[in-house]
Amino acid sequence: MSFINYASREVNCKIVYYGPGLCGKTTNLQFIYSKTRPELKGKMISLATETERTLFFDFLPLALGQIRGFKTRFHLYTVPGQVFYDASRKLILKGVDGIVFVADSQRERMEANAESLFNLRSNLQEQGTDLARLPYVIQYNKRDIEDPIPIADLVDALNPSNVPQFEACATRGDGVFDTLKAVARDILRNLDSQRDTLKASA
Amino acid sequence: MFDAPFVLFDEDQRTIEKILEQLVQEAHATSAFVIDKAGPLIAQSGSLVGIDTTGLASLTAGAIAATGGLAHLIGEDEFPTHTHQGIHRHVQMTLVGTRSILVVVFDDKSTLGLVKLRSRKAGARLATFFNDVHSRTGPTGNARGPFADLTDADLDHLFIETAPED
Numbered sequence: 001m002s003f004i005n006y007a008s009r010e011v012n013c014k015i016v017y018y019g020p021g022l023c024g025k026t027t028n029l030q031f032i033y034s035k036t037r038p039e040l041k042g043k044m045i046s047l048a049t050e051t052e053r054t055l056f057f058d059f060l061p062l063a064l065g066q067i068r069g070f071k072t073r074f075h076l077y078t079v080p081g082q083v084f085y086d087a088s089r090k091l092i093l094k095g096v097d098g099i100v101f102v103a104d105s106q107r108e109r110m111e112a113n114a115e116s117l118f119n120l121r122s123n124l125q126e127q128g129t130d131l132a133r134l135p136y137v138i139q140y141n142k143r144d145i146e147d148p149i150p151i152a153d154l155v156d157a158l159n160p161s162n163v164p165q166f167e168a169c170a171t172r173g174d175g176v177f178d179t180l181k182a183v184a185r186d187i188l189r190n191l192d193s194q195r196d197t198l199k200a201s202a
Numbered sequence: 203m204f205d206a207p208f209v210l211f212d213e214d215q216r217t218i219e220k221i222l223e224q225l226v227q228e229a230h231a232t233s234a235f236v237i238d239k240a241g242p243l244i245a246q247s248g249s250l251v252g253i254d255t256t257g258l259a260s261l262t263a264g265a266i267a268a269t270g271g272l273a274h275l276i277g278e279d280e281f282p283t284h285t286h287q288g289i290h291r292h293v294q295m296t297l298v299g300t301r302s303i304l305v306v307v308f309d310d311k312s313t314l315g316l317v318k319l320r321s322r323k324a325g326a327r328l329a330t331f332f333n334d335v336h337s338r339t340g341p342t343g344n345a346r347g348p349f350a351d352l353t354d355a356d357l358d359h360l361f362i363e364t365a366p367e368d
Binding site for chain 2: 045191
């Protein structure tokens with residue numbers, strides 16, 4: 001749920017990076033953090049295990065500039081990708097305004113990608129949200145590895161509805177900001193149509 | 203179902219801050235915050251030196267979400283209040299309605315009993331106020347966001363200041 005504050009002229013939105021374990025969600029946030037000017041970012045918080053696997057979430061507050069005199073503040077979250085942390089993923093999805101699904105391009109992770117996407121849809125449905133009606137983009141990460149899954153196969157399996165999609169190598173930063181920019185734009189566009197939908201259904 | 207955007211105007215902000223100021227004074231607290239359950243900070247009052255308020259808001263929302271999940275496991279809807287006691291500083295969290303959290307940071311100048319009492323009263327006032335705000339900005343309200351009919355040119359302003367450094 002976005003939060004528009006006229007007193008401070010700010011809009012706050014929540015973006016969740018979703019995907020299977022070790023697909024590069026945290027790496028996306030780390031790259032964004034490392035390349036953003038200090039005055040535009042807050043402290044990055046990582047609730048991780050001793051082996052640096054995400055335990056609950058990573059959090060990065062980011063200011064992306066002004067629109068119509070309003071500062072746009074985006075709160076970026078990752079979910080823990082490991083299958084058994086499903087309860088945590090459900091909690092982090094609450095109040096989400098936009099989703100980035102990070103897919104792993106390694107051949108042996110194809111099934112994990114599909115499972116994670118199924119899990120995303122089902123967790124959103126549980127809270128009464130349809131993924132098709134949320135701002136949503138897909139990132140095909142790790143395109144720099146040897147013999148990655150062909151893009152056409154990833155599209156067939158993960159993007160039948162043809163949402164915006166980006167090839168990326170999060171460790172180098174390729175595609176990271178393009179992905180973020182796309183979902184941020186969709187969220188802001190959606191703010192008003194969201195109100196229209198609500199009025200129509202009232 | 204969509205969650206409606208939560209819209210606060212100047213007067214709303216002043217009302218919330220006034221309730222928080224009164225709470226800080228009456229509870230002899232260090233600071234008080236109202237946080238949306240999705241993570242953003244709504245309002246704050248008191249001494250905020252050295253506090254990363256954005257991080258505090260996000261972690262509070264995460265903690266409340268996690269303990270809410272725990273509550274469900276044992277057959278409760280929520281745990282409406284939470285207390286974290288440190289050596290010098292302590293935190294009292296109180297759920298406000300369905301969407302917000304009231305957080306009070308206090309030290310040994312106050313007592314847990316006093317903070318709980320004042321938090322409960324301030325929480326009730328905030329809950330009534332937020333009900334009014336949400337009904338105004340909900341499906342049947344007429345409040346209009348500032349982002350109607352955004353153009354590509356509007357959106358191109360995104361990232362201009364944030365452009366990644368090389």
